[in-house]
Amino acid sequence: MIFALKRLVALAVTLMVASVLVFFVVEVVPGDPAAYMLGLNAAPDTVSALRSELGLDRTGFARWFEWISGMLVGDFGVSYTYRTEISTMVLDRVVVSLPLAIYALLLAVVIAFPAGVLAASHRRGVGDTAVMGFTQIGVAIPNFWFAMLLVLVFAIHWRWFPSGGFPGWSGGAFDALKALTLPAIALALPQAAILARVLRSSLLDTLGQDYIRTARAKGLSPRATLWKHALRNAMIPVLTIVGLQFSFLLAGAIIIENVFYLPGLGRLIFQAISSRDLVVVESVVMLLVFAVVVVTFVVDLAYAWIDPRLRR
Amino acid sequence: MSAPGFLYVAIASVWLASAAQAARTDVTIGMQLEPPNLDPTGGAAAAIDEIVYANVFEGLTRFGPDGSVLPGLALEWSPKDGGKYYVFALRDNVTFHDGSAFTAEDVVFTLDRARSEDSTNAQKALFENIERVDIIDPTTVEIHLAEPSGVLPFNLAWGDAVMVDEASVDTLATAPVGTGPFRFERWVQGDRVELVRNDDYWGEAVALEKASFRFISEPTAAFSAMMAGDIDAFPNFPAPENIPQFEADPRFSAVVGSTEGETILAMNNAKAPLDDIRVRRAIAHAIDRAAIIDGAMFGFGTPIGTHFAPHHPDYVDLVEASGFDQDAAKALLDEAGVTDLTLSLKLPPPSYARRGGEIIAAQLREIGINTEIENLEWAQWLEQVFKGKDFDLTIVSHTEPLDIGIYARPDYYFQYDDADFQAMMESLATETDAAARSALLVDAQNKIAEDQVNAYLFQLAKTGVAAVGLQGLWENSPTQANDLTGVFWQD
C-alpha cells in the first residue's frame, strides 16, 4: 500500500517535471507555425494576423500555464494547423496506435513464449540453436526494412493484406485488424526476438535455482517443473521488458506508421513537428510520457502480484 | 439536375442493372501531403486545393484542364472602361451544400473578406487591385478596380478566390461548405478525406458517387498502395522512378503531363559572392540539366532557361544561353576572382530538391565550388530560407501559374532588386492588350535569364498514375487541383 502510494507520488513528480521540460524544449524549436500555414506568397501582415489569432504572441509561461491547467481537466487545446480540438484528434489516433501496440505486443508474446521455453528447456539442443539463431537475426533487422520486405511479399506480390492505411473501426474489426497485421508483424518481430532471449536466459537462471532441484526431487518431470516452478519465477525480467516494449510500441512506431501510412500517434507527432504545430507536439509527447509512467506503475504492481516477496 | 446529367445517370443506371459487374462509382485518389485544413481561402497549402478545388468549392471563374479561364459560378463577364471594372453575370440556380442560395451578396462577402485587414488569405495580392464590389441585382455584380487590369478573370479562377457563404465561414477549415459537385463527408485526420456526390448540384451531375483522398507521404508506401490496388489514382506520384513500372503493368496507365512548377536553383542575390553576376553565371554553366532530369527525375521534366512554363504560348527557350559548359564556368569564376568557395545548399523535402541537390553539389564540385548540403523540413525551409534569407543556394519548384511577378519583389527570398524589371511588371499589370502583354512577358523572361537571377533547371512534370479504366483526370496541372467532375470508370 505504502509502496503503491510512494510510486504514485514519484509518478506525479515525474509528470510535472516532464511537462515543463516538454513545453520549453518544444518552444525553442525554430519555425513559425503561422508562416508554415500560409506558404510562399503570404504577406507579413497576414502572418501576424494569424499569429495573434493562434495566440502565439503571448509569453511562453502564460501559454504553458494555460496548457497545463487545461490538460488537467482534459482540455488539450486546439491544433494550430488542423484548427480542431487536440483531444479529439489524439483520440482518433489512439484508436489506431493503441490497438497496434497491443496487437504487436500480443504477437511478440505469442511468438516469444513458445520459442523462449523451447530454447530454455532444450538448452544447446537443436531447438535452442535454431531459436537463438532466429532471435539474433530478429534483433538485427531494422524493422522498417523488414516492413518493406513484408509489403513487397504480402501486399504487392500475394495481395493478402493491404499495403497500408487504416479503414477505421466503423467498417468492422476484421478489416481494421487486417490493415494492422503487417505493421504489427513488422513491429513484433524484433520485440519477439528480444523477449524470447530474455525469457530464455531468465528461465535458464531460474532453472539453475535450488528450488528447481527440490521440485525435481519431489518427482516432478522436467516439463512440469518448468511450467509450475520456473516460469512464474522467470517472469519478473520478462515483465520488465514487456512493459518497456509496450511503451516503445506506443510511441516508437513512427517509422512503421510512415511505411504503412497509418494515422497513428507517431505520425501525428512527426507531422506536427514538421508543420510546427507545437501544442500538438507537446500534448502528444506528454500523453506518451504519461503512458510510459502508467505502464511502469502497472508493471511494478504486477511484480508484487507475481512475487509475494515484493508485497509490502 | 440538368438534362445531359440526368441522361447520363439514366444510362448509367440501365447499365448498372444490366451488367453483372457494375462500373464503379467510387474512387480513391492518393496524395502525398495532407492539408492542414480544408479552407482554400485561409491557407496556402497546395493540398487544400488538390481536394476541394472544383470539387467542393467553385469561384466565379475557373481553370480548365489546359489552363484556360472558363466560366464558373459566373455565366459570363466583360471588362468595361478599358478594364477599369468588370461586370459578372451569375448563375441563378446555385445553392451551397447547406441549402442556402448563392447570390451576389455572397460574392461581395467573399471578396470583402479576402481583402479585409485581418484576412488570412494566403494570396491577398490577388485582390489588392479590387476597389469595391457592387451588387446590380441578385445575379449581377460589378467589380471595380483601382487600376485597369486584364488579369481579373484569371485571378478569380485561383483556389484562393472561391465563393464561400457567410453562414459557414467559421467552420470552413474542418467542414467546408461550397457550391461544388461534391459535398464534404468526413475527414479522418492523418488518413483521408471523403467526399460524396452533391445531388443538388447546379451543373451536370458527376459520375462518381464517392471520392476519397488518401494521404501517403512515403513514396514507397505510395508505390505499394498503388500496386496493391488500395488507391485508384495518384495524380502527382512522388517517385518518378516508378513510372516505367506502372507503364509496364497492364493494370495501370501512367499519365505524364506538365505542371506550372518552374524548378530553380535559387541563389541569394544579395549575398557575396552571389551578388556577382559572373559567379551566378558560372554556377548556371556548371549545371548539366540533362543529368539532373535524368538522375533526379528519371527523365521526367523539360529543361528551362528562364522562369516560365514551356507550355505557355509566350515561352522563350533560353536553355542554350546558360548551357552546360564547365570551361566557361571555371573561366567566369577566375574572372570574378573567386577561389575556395563553399556555399550552403538548403534543400526542402521533395525528391526533386533532395536528389537534384546531391547532383548539383557534385556538379559544382567539378568547377571547384564546395557545397554544404542541409536537408530541411518545410517549416525550417520557410523559416531559414524563405523568411530569414539565410542561405546561399536552394532548390525549389515554384508551382503558382504565371508567377514571374515574384522577380519584381525585392524582398522576395532570392532578393533580386532590379528597377527595369519592376517597371516591366508594373506595365504588365495595367496592360490589357494581348500582343503588348506577350511582348512584355518575353522581355521579362529574357531579362531574368540575362541577369541569371537563379539557375533555371526544369519544368516539373506531372507524373501521375491511374488504374486502367479511370478516365477524365487532368493530364496537366495548370493549377493545383484534382478536378473530379469529369472522372468516371470505363470498362
Add this chain to the structure above:
Amino acid sequence: MSASVQGCRVDTPLLRVDSLSLSIGEDAILQTLSFQLHAGDTLGIVGESGSGKSMTALAIMQLLPVGAELQGSIAFCGEELVDLDEARMQHIRGADIGMVFQEPMTALNPVHTIAAQVAESIRLHRGLTRDESFTEARATLDRVGLSDIAGDRYPHELSGGQRQRVVIAIAIACRPRLLIADEPTTALDVTTQAGILALLDELQRETGMAMILVSHDLAVVAKTVDKLLVMRDGTILDSGDTEDIFSATASAYTRTLLDASTWSPPSVSRRADHNTVLLQVDGLVAGYPSGRRRLFAPRQIKNAVDNVSFAVHAGENLGLVGESGSGKSTLARCLLGLMPIEAGMVSLNGRTLSLPKRVQSRSQQEWGRAVRRDIQIVFQDPYGSFNPRHRVERLVAEPLHLLDEPMTRSQRRQRVSALLERVGIEPADALGRYVHEFSGGQRQRIALARALIVQPSLIILDEAVSALDVSVRAQVLALLAELAADEGLAYLFVSHDLSVVRNVTDRVLVMRGGCVVESGLTDEVLSQPRSAYTRSLVDAIPTLPVLT
C-alpha cells in the same frame, strides 16, 4: 495410486551402490564407489569440499548436472537406477527416496505457499484430490514441528530453520523408504542445527525409513548415524560402523579430520595485560534504517546493536559469539567505522574512534589515520575480500594508505614480502599473482598479511576461519596463535562457532538480539553458562565421542 517400489525382499539391500564412477567432462568426480544400505539403516557420508559426497547423493537421485557420465550400478530395492527410464525415476523420486538440501533459503519456491509445495508432492504420488492433499500437507507440516505456522505463508516469511523443516516436510510427505539429507544444517545456526538433527533422528525412528546424512562435519553426523563413509577425492577412505571409525581403526586422513575438529591450539602463555585497555566501547547503539510506517513518517531505525559496552585489553583474545542476527557483525563494522553509530562511543588506545553522527562534525571517513591503523580486520570470505582485479602486492599494500610517510616502490615491496613470508606465503611467487590463483587457506593468510602491514594492535577476525575446511582451519588458527604471541596482538574473534571460540579466546561475549547477554572468561562461560541462551548454545554444539 502408489507407484512405490513394491515389497523389496528382506535379503535385498534397500540401496546397493556398486563400483560407481562419475565423471563430468575430463574430471573424474567419483571413482568406483561401493556401499550398501538396508531398510532402516542410517548412513553418514563425511568429507571435505570436493570429496564427491554431494555428487554421490545426487547420483542416487539421478539429478546430476548435464554432461555427467555415470558408470557402475545403483540398485534401489533391486531396481537399477543408473540409466533408468526418466518417467519411472520420477515415480521413485519423492515417493520412495526423499531429499533435503543444504540451503533452506533457496530450496523453496518463493512464489508458492509452503502448504502448496508440500501438497504438490503428495498429489503427485498419492493421487489425492487438491483438498485431501492440502489436509495431508498440513499434517506433514505439523509432524515436522511447524504446527503454529499457517500453510498459506510464503517461504520468505519463515526463518531458516523453519524453511528447512518445510523442505523436510516435502521430502517425507510421501513416507519414503530412504531420506537423503545433503548438509541439511550447514547453513543454520547451532541451536537451529540441533533442532533439525533431532527432528531427522526422530522421524527416522518413527517411520523406520533409511537415511543418508551427508556432511562436512564429523561432529554433526556422529551422533545421528549408525554407519559412516569418509570420502576424499571421490573415493571412500573409511567405511564401517560409526563407533569403529572413531576407534583407532580409521585411516590417517580420517584421523586428521578428527584431530582437526577437536584441535586446540598450543596454549600460548597469555600475556594479556588487563591493566591496559586497548579498545573501549561504551553504550554503543547502531542500526539500519527500515521502511517508513506511513508515507511521510520518519524512517525507523532498527537497532542491530543496542547499548553494548565492553573493553578489549592489550594482547587479549576476546570472543564475540552469537547466532545470525545477533548484531555481532554490525558491532564489528561499527568498531571499524564502516557504519555510523547512533549513540555511545568507541575509543582505541584512549583516542576517540567513533561518535554518533549528530555529535561528530564530519563523517566517520575523517578519522585520523593514526587511530585507524591500530585496528584492522580479516573477513570471513576468503574469495570476496580481495579485489579480483589487483595483484597480491597491491592488495597487501593497500592499508599503507593509512601511513603518513610516503614509501618508495621498493620499500613497499620489501615490506609486503616480509609480511607474506611471515604468514607462510612465498613472496617471490605470490607478489605478481591474482588472488584467484590461491586456495582458501592461502587467501586468509594473505588477508592476515594485509591486516598486519600497518602494525595494528587489534585485529578483528570476522568469522575468519568459518569458511575453511577443518584441516586448513587448524593451520590458520595455529598461525594466528603464533602471530599473537610474536607481535603482541589482540584479537576480537567474531564467530558463531562456539567450538572454535572455546579453544582460542580468553574471554567471551555472548550476543543476542543486539545485546550482550553474558560475558566472562571463556572457560567459565562455556562450562557454567549463567544465561539460558548461552546454555542452549553450548548444548547445541555437536560433539564427537571421546576417542579412546
Add this chain to the structure above:
Amino acid sequence: MRRTAAAIGVFLVALLVVMALLSLVWTPYDVTRLAIPDKLQTPGAAHWLGTDHFGRDILSMLMVGARTSISVALIAVGIGLGAGVPLGLLAASGAGGWIDEAVMRFNDLVFAFPALVIAILITAVYGPGAVNAMIAIGIFNVPVFARLTRGAALALWPREFVLAARVAGKGSLRISVEHILPNLSNLLIVQSTIQFSLGILAEAGLSYVGLGAQPPIPSWGRMLAESQTLITLSPHVAIFPGLAIVVSVLGLNLLGDTLRDKLDPRLTHER
C-alpha cells in the same frame, strides 16, 4: 555452436571495421562522384554490388557508410559511458542519499520520454546531421549506463574487499575508481557492445527518416530510404544496405554474447 557463433561474430565485426578503415585510404570508386549514365547497374565485374540511382558504386558507399555508422554509434556509446558511468558510481557511493535519488529520478525521466520523438525534436531544433544524431542517441545511452553502473556498484559496495579498502582509509571517490570501476569493466564492455549495435540500428533509423548524416556523406539508413522506391525495380539497391545493417548488428551481438560468456563473472560458474 557457441564457438561457431563467436567465430562468426568476430569475423563480421572485423569485416565491418576493416571495411571502414580501408575506406579511409581506398574505395573502389569515389562516392562523391556521380555517374548518372551508369545508374542502377546490377552487380557485376565492374561494380561488385552494383550502382545506385546516381551511378555511385554501392560497395564504396557501404564502406564509407560503415564509417558513419561506426562513428555515430561509437560516440553515442562514448556519451553514454562518459556521463552514465560517473553518474552511476556517484549514485551508488551515496546510496539512499539525495544524489542517488536525483540520479535515479533523472533516469526515470529520460526513460519516460519516447526516444525517437525526442531525437526528431533535437534534430528539429539543431538541424539534422551526424553530430546531432550522436547526441540524440547518446542521451538515451546515459540512463542505460547509469542504471547498470549503479546497480552493479551497489552490489559491490558491501563486498568485503571494498570494506577492506574502507578500513584502509580510502574515500568513496578513490574506492569508486580503484575498486568499483575495474570490477564493472566487463559488464560495461558487454553493455557497450550491445549499445553499440543498438546505436547502429538507431543511426539507420534516424538516417532513414532523414535526420542522420547529410549528403554527400553516405549512410546506410539514408541509402535504404533513397532506394526504397527502387526496391521492385533494382532490388539490389535496397537489399545491400539492409544486409549491411543486419550483418553488422548481428556480428556485434554475437561478439557481445561471446564477451558476456567470457567476461561476465555472474555466468562463469554456470559452465
